[in-house]
Amino acid sequence: MRQALEGIIGEHLFFKGLEERYVKIVAGCAKNVRFGEREIIFREGDAADQFYFIREGLVAVELMVPQRGFTTLQTVGEGDVLGWSWLMPPYRWRFGARTLQPTRALAFDGKCLRGKCEEDHDLGYELLKRFTFVVTERLEATRLQLLDLYGAPA
Amino acid sequence: MAPLLENSITTGLGVEPMLPKPYCIQRLRHETDDTFTIELAPENSGETFSFLPGQFNMLYVFGVGEVPISISSDPQDVRTFQHTTRIVGAVTRGMGHLKKGDVVGVRGPYGTPWPVQEAEGRDVVIVTGGIGLAPLRPALYHLTAQREKYHKIVLLYGARTPEDILYRRELERWRSKFDLEIQVTVDRGTRAWRGSVGVVTTMIGRSPFDPSNAVALACGPEVMMRFAVMEFQRRGLASENIYLSMERNMKCAVGFCGHCQYGPAFICKDGPVFRFDRIEPIFGKAEI
Amino acid sequence: MVEHVVLERKQLQALLDELKAREYQIIGPTVRDAAIVYEELSSCDELPIGWTDEQEGGTYRLKKRADRACFGYALGPHSWKKFLHPPRVRLWQASRNGKSFQIQEEKPASGKMAFIGVRACELHAITIQDKVFLGGTAVDSIYRARRDGIFVIAVNCGQAGNTCFCASMGTGPKAEAGFDLALTEIIEGPEHYFVVQIGTELGKDVLSGLRHEVASRDQIRKAEVIHSTTATQMGRSMDIVGIKELLYANSEHPRWEDVAKRCLTCANCTMVCPTCFCSTVEDVTDLTGEHAERWRRWDSCFTTDFSYIHGGSVRATAKSRYRQWMTHKLATWIDQFGSSGCVGCGRCITWCPVGIDITEEVSAIRGAGPPPSDGGSGKESDETGA
Numbered sequence: 001m002r003q004a005l006e007g008i009i010g011e012h013l014f015f016k017g018l019e020e021r022y023v024k025i026v027a028g029c030a031k032n033v034r035f036g037e038r039e040i041i042f043r044e045g046d047a048a049d050q051f052y053f054i055r056e057g058l059v060a061v062e063l064m065v066p067q068r069g070f071t072t073l074q075t076v077g078e079g080d081v082l083g084w085s086w087l088m089p090p091y092r093w094r095f096g097a098r099t100l101q102p103t104r105a106l107a108f109d110g111k112c113l114r115g116k117c118e119e120d121h122d123l124g125y126e127l128l129k130r131f132t133f134v135v136t137e138r139l140e141a142t143r144l145q146l147l148d149l150y151g152a153p154a
Numbered sequence: 155m156a157p158l159l160e161n162s163i164t165t166g167l168g169v170e171p172m173l174p175k176p177y178c179i180q181r182l183r184h185e186t187d188d189t190f191t192i193e194l195a196p197e198n199s200g201e202t203f204s205f206l207p208g209q210f211n212m213l214y215v216f217g218v219g220e221v222p223i224s225i226s227s228d229p230q231d232v233r234t235f236q237h238t239t240r241i242v243g244a245v246t247r248g249m250g251h252l253k254k255g256d257v258v259g260v261r262g263p264y265g266t267p268w269p270v271q272e273a274e275g276r277d278v279v280i281v282t283g284g285i286g287l288a289p290l291r292p293a294l295y296h297l298t299a300q301r302e303k304y305h306k307i308v309l310l311y312g313a314r315t316p317e318d319i320l321y322r323r324e325l326e327r328w329r330s331k332f333d334l335e336i337q338v339t340v341d342r343g344t345r346a347w348r349g350s351v352g353v354v355t356t357m358i359g360r361s362p363f364d365p366s367n368a369v370a371l372a373c374g375p376e377v378m379m380r381f382a383v384m385e386f387q388r389r390g391l392a393s394e395n396i397y398l399s400m401e402r403n404m405k406c407a408v409g410f411c412g413h414c415q416y417g418p419a420f421i422c423k424d425g426p427v428f429r430f431d432r433i434e435p436i437f438g439k440a441e442i
Numbered sequence: 443m444v445e446h447v448v449l450e451r452k453q454l455q456a457l458l459d460e461l462k463a464r465e466y467q468i469i470g471p472t473v474r475d476a477a478i479v480y481e482e483l484s485s486c487d488e489l490p491i492g493w494t495d496e497q498e499g500g501t502y503r504l505k506k507r508a509d510r511a512c513f514g515y516a517l518g519p520h521s522w523k524k525f526l527h528p529p530r531v532r533l534w535q536a537s538r539n540g541k542s543f544q545i546q547e548e549k550p551a552s553g554k555m556a557f558i559g560v561r562a563c564e565l566h567a568i569t570i571q572d573k574v575f576l577g578g579t580a581v582d583s584i585y586r587a588r589r590d591g592i593f594v595i596a597v598n599c600g601q602a603g604n605t606c607f608c609a610s611m612g613t614g615p616k617a618e619a620g621f622d623l624a625l626t627e628i629i630e631g632p633e634h635y636f637v638v639q640i641g642t643e644l645g646k647d648v649l650s651g652l653r654h655e656v657a658s659r660d661q662i663r664k665a666e667v668i669h670s671t672t673a674t675q676m677g678r679s680m681d682i683v684g685i686k687e688l689l690y691a692n693s694e695h696p697r698w699e700d701v702a703k704r705c706l707t708c709a710n711c712t713m714v715c716p717t718c719f720c721s722t723v724e725d726v727t728d729l730t731g732e733h734a735e736r737w738r739r740w741d742s743c744f745t746t747d748f749s750y751i752h753g754g755s756v757r758a759t760a761k762s763r764y765r766q767w768m769t770h771k772l773a774t775w776i777d778q779f780g781s782s783g784c785v786g787c788g789r790c791i792t793w794c795p796v797g798i799d800i801t802e803e804v805s806a807i808r809g810a811g812p813p814p815s816d817g818g819s820g821k822e823s824d825e826t827g828a
Contacts, residue, residue: 172738
């Protein structure tokens, strides 16, 4: 079971180039998870001790906006990484995540990985490099969304 | 920059290129609060109108003015043709008030077409946003009519909100009956929307096409196309296999008024569809 | 065998009369509003006899000459495009017909024009506009109707202007082709005559009814001396080797910011330039809405409207518009039409209210001119903020 996870992780684009011993460590903190449709993965404000790889399905990153209800800001799907609040204090989710379709994912124990990164800064650097890439991609996409390019001309 | 001008196509010029010909409105349907589709037919019922996917007409509203709008209907239908447009100024606003039986002037078709022949035997990836789907609809009709000539056909379509999604019925039909992989995303969802939310360009990275044997067609706001090209190139698609539809101010559509110049190209006759490697040196340059 | 004849100054009126008899409308230079402009002429007395022009960046003055030369000036603000590509022309009229409308084409211009006083650079400018309006798949019928059948009397320049650089552009000062007759004016003491090079059979035919002599070798040599002397007097020069690649590679050169600080985007340069061809279309209607017309008029890439789409202009800054004009004129024109768009007439320099000099701008971008103002990389600052 552990080896199957290592296989998936080692092949995943996100972990490409990661040394084998680190793949083992990361795999040691991972497990397969499943969600049904319209199921909450995590809520705003909860402790952020995990992050996810979506292997199949569609997940809405949402915020509770008074009068508007739960508002989807972005969706993530197959191949996407979900969640970075586990990386920095206060380690609490700033947004919620809810599935829109039945979803399979790998869930990683962020708290455990945080500890391992503190012990081995090289592992920490490798993970942060990769998460920075995810965050910048998300930021870029958000900026484009903000431009409202299909909206009425200026 | 020299190869830029090879592909000029000028059809339908007739004796006097600046004279519009009257066409009769068959239907005018409002798609959203600022977008409508107008269907036109020649006044003379025996006549036909042919065009290539990607081409545009200059549409004249009597006494108001003339604007370039891409043709958005099935090129196999030679009796009528359609344009889908947003209301962005006096002419489109005037046009939006017209009814069945009214008449608009037409000059065209003009411009270079989508490379539907070059794409045969390959995957076709179409990325579009907003009203950009309209100029690609004729290409989609062509691709589905000759489905067996193409490998995977992928359509990635971004709309502003779910209410702004165009051609819903066709999208469904293409997805189910013609084996097209269609992904629709919106910039902003509604409570009822259960689909993707986020910019369409983020879908390119994971899209199931083979970059070593694919052609990409993109049409939409220039910023969207800029990021789409980046994503295509990240997937390993060569510039010679990416095609964009560019837009600039146009007055004559026959290469005389000078308004539509984009570097050395006249968008009216060297475009609007450009193979990306030919415009790569100036694409994205500020205020060119 | 190039034929040269001599026409006495006294015969000039007879030449105009011969053209009038052949139903040509004669267009030529005359003094009006303190400038030498092109207008319809009926008599050679209307020519700018005894006048010359002094030109510099942003400066144009007429001065009296010591002699009575008819063509003793360089160039005025008008070019022949005013007559071939008119500033304002109606394309068609239309009237409502029930729900539909009926269009009435404009009849093409009838009548032939004879241009007298066409400079070598202007001959090239006409050829360049021929390429634009007649050389593509679409043909501008308005241009064609006016262009067909013009009779061209070129006049070789007896002196170069301060802002002239036709020698650099390979477009002068001697008229080589594109004329029916080419005159070189020679004044020596009491003698005043024209050495006439015959360019076409029609030119020969027009001359046949007038008193003229075959030109002697000496007279032809005098004309040649004038041509070669004029070529050395050019007030400006432009190095055009590799200019297309230079401008394509330098779209963000700091010099563009520099010229943008001076350029008023007044569009004078595009109006006086003999090759600028941009136009716009105006659709108008009467108050009843029953009658509509489409007009075409000159337009300029210097306006913000020129590049307007989707609620904004693509070229919003003066920098981008100056860059567009100059890059089009000297570089992209070559890819579009096979030659430079510039004929070195210098009008854009003379008629620019702030004297922007296209030859100086090219030098600056080559790096040969004054150093560009520092910009873009920031100035190193004193960290202590003292």
